[in-house]
Amino acid sequence: MRETVIKTEKLTKRFGDFVAVNEISFEVFKGEIFGFLGANGAGKTTAMRMLCGLSVPSSGVASIAGFDVYKQTETIKKNIGYMSQKFSLYEDLTILENIRFFGGIYGLSDEQIKSKGEELISQLGLQKEAKKLVASLPLGWKQKLSFSVAVLHQPKIVFLDEPTGGVDPVTRRQFWDLIYNAADKGVTIFVTTHYMDEAEYCNRISIMVDGKIEALDSPANLKQQFKVDSMDEVFYQLARGAKRGD
């Protein structure tokens, strides 16, 4: 039996009359790459925010790395990493300063920050740029750096909210190499994306439509289930029925 790191049961978020997330239940296992798909406005981001402890659920149960999202948000925060769709390092700081800062607020010791920082920089091949401002890097590199910083404190789970938006296909491929690398080390990856080729890279995916999870399985099984050849068509068949748009 594999270890469960994310577990939700009928997790719901209401904003007044509007039900943004409607009774979603799923499990994610350790070391898994879990794709969290859905059209714009389907409720992905809201669901993710609840899992990260940024937003309190209206009802339902959820635990992250064994901790309750209602009561143990502080412990959860220590065990997760997060990367948002906006680029979110400090552009006016250097690469090293960003690493030092984020390592620092996650409570890493100076030695840890130094060794992990060096490892990260050599892994990304950024030795020459380490003392340059982040603003001077191309977007693809920024995104890779952003991911590496998000896993710097060795979280159990990493939440990636559309991490590859606006990035070229080659860099996206490299970005996914980083994700696989992290997953091999036992980090669970929870990723939202709009790119269906990326969905294929995931171990399992869920597709949200109008606040509900309409499908959840491995990409191969989903294609079989919907009798189509590509994830594109699976997604299209499900999302076509959506009533909510942007």
Place this chain on the structure above:
Amino acid sequence: MKQFITFVRKEFAHVFRDRKTLFILFGMPVMQILIFGFALTNEVKNSKIVIVDQARDLASQQIITKIEASRYFEIEKMVMSGKEIEAAFREGKIKLVVIFPSNFNETLLHQNKGQIQVIADATDPNTANMLTNYVSSIIQDYQKSLDITQSVPYVIVPEVRMLYNPQLKGAHNFVPGVMALVLMLVCVMMTAISIVKEKETGTMEILLVSPFKPVLVILSKAVPYLFLSLVNVVSILLLSVFVLDLPINGSILLLFVESTLFIITCLTLGIFISIKTSSQQVAMLISLMGMLLPTMLFSGFMFPIENMPIPLQVISNAVPAKWFYIIVKSIMIKGLGFSAIWKETLILAGITLFLFAVSLKNFKIRLA
């Protein structure tokens, strides 16, 4: 604590890397001190004055009646001891004292020469100048009316004394004003912008997901600006002492304690604005229009508050800069101690606490 220091260090890096911010931070106070060298003049109405009539004779009564009838003055009290006069000045209640010596009428009639002492609170030199001029012209007017019936002219000499600021230096007035203005601008605008910037770029989200406590995010944002503002206070004081030849008459320590309090007030205001807004432009606009303008208008350093319509006077009480201006003026120029300004200090502290409580409440709502 180590996390906190990491964060504060990062904030300093932001400030020192941004040349424009640095220029605003340190260039502005110098510019303003130099620019505000020319103070504005305004008419003063209904100033409260005290009259000491040791003569109680015909001439003194006639002059007092004339003063009373003028729209510039309102007689607060008659006949006071020297001690009472001093106390009234220190409280800032009265602007001017007119003293008639005993035997005023007699000397005037027999020696054709009378003396009247006029003492003005010259912390605000323009007002003091105007008020003494008004009094002098009233006296001259009376003198002329006597001349009609007399062949030998009577001469009444008003002996004018400017209290606290004998040379009538305009700097006395605007240095505390510039201090309030600069601190307001630096603290409110800079803090508001630096917090809103994190919201805008998306780093705020990352910070909120991290185990770093949200309240600490806000606090560590404020620390660098507290520090930089104190540097500004020092530079303004150095400029005023060495460039404008304006001595600090009161306790420097007290001045710094009060400045720190005012800086904290401004920082909380900045934090409050940043919680309510989500873009840097809006934050800047609110800080400029919403803070700077009232500070200029209602602190009393450009336009005398006594001269405003009552509703505006009431509004001015809500402007923190007004109280800070009074405090700095009292310490720097009048050389008064804490006992003279505890009321203003208490009001400032009250405003700060109120703003802090409101900010904290709103911040929690946003996170839920």
